[in-house]
Amino acid sequence: MFKDELFSGTGPITVWINSPGGDCIAASQIYTMLMDYKGDVTVKIDGVAASAASVVAMAGTKVLIAPTALMMIHNPATMAFGDHADMEKAIDMLSEVKESIINAYELKTGLSRVQLSHMMDDTTWMNAKRAVELGFADGILTDEKHSTDTEGYAFSASAVERALINKISGKKKPEPKPAGRSVQDLKAELYKKLL
Numbered sequence: 001m002f003k004d005e006l007f008s009g010t011g012p013i014t015v016w017i018n019s020p021g022g023d024c025i026a027a028s029q030i031y032t033m034l035m036d037y038k039g040d041v042t043v044k045i046d047g048v049a050a051s052a053a054s055v056v057a058m059a060g061t062k063v064l065i066a067p068t069a070l071m072m073i074h075n076p077a078t079m080a081f082g083d084h085a086d087m088e089k090a091i092d093m094l095s096e097v098k099e100s101i102i103n104a105y106e107l108k109t110g111l112s113r114v115q116l117s118h119m120m121d122d123t124t125w126m127n128a129k130r131a132v133e134l135g136f137a138d139g140i141l142t143d144e145k146h147s148t149d150t151e152g153y154a155f156s157a158s159a160v161e162r163a164l165i166n167k168i169s170g171k172k173k174p175e176p177k178p179a180g181r182s183v184q185d186l187k188a189e190l191y192k193k194l195l
Contacts, residue, residue: 007037017045035059041062043064044141045064057137065132067140070127071125072124111135
């Protein structure tokens with residue numbers, strides 16, 4: 001289903017991730033499909049990209065993480081049943097799975113395999129800043145509609161202040177301030193009248 005949806009169109013796509021992870025083989029398939037996609041793939045992590053979901057995130061041409069989001073990497077796990085030979089086979093399989101996961105992390109971050117292996121051994125949680133610092137993400141999601149222009153804000157505050165002074169003093173339209181009198185002088189004069 002993911003493959004059909006992914007390849008149903010062309011052009012840049014955005015993949016939102018909020019997942020605690022899951023099956024590493026399914027993650028490998030999704031990762032490979034995204035890597036094979038011809039257009040740009042922007043990954044946006046808005047909650048958590050943990051375990052296998054962190055592998056999927058590595059397929060992004062650009063990986064962005066919300067300032068409140070988290071990423072987690074750890075060693076793969078499995079369940080096994082049998083004698084010592086079966087347990088050794090399970091250990092060997094887990095070692096190979098770990099190496100395959102390190103391949104994705106190494107390609108994205110440029111960190112050494114040894115460092116990545118230790119991070120996985122330690123079950124490493126990363127906030128947005130740390131994920132960017134370590135190369136697991138390219139940037140932190142920002143909210144551009146809430147950015148303020150300092151000059152515009154200063155002008156607005158001044159305009160509101162003048163409108164309030166004019167309203168309190170009973171003036172209907174703003175009057176040009178007389179020469180030699182500052183806004184501070186007008187404020188002081190208004191406060192005296194109110195007292």
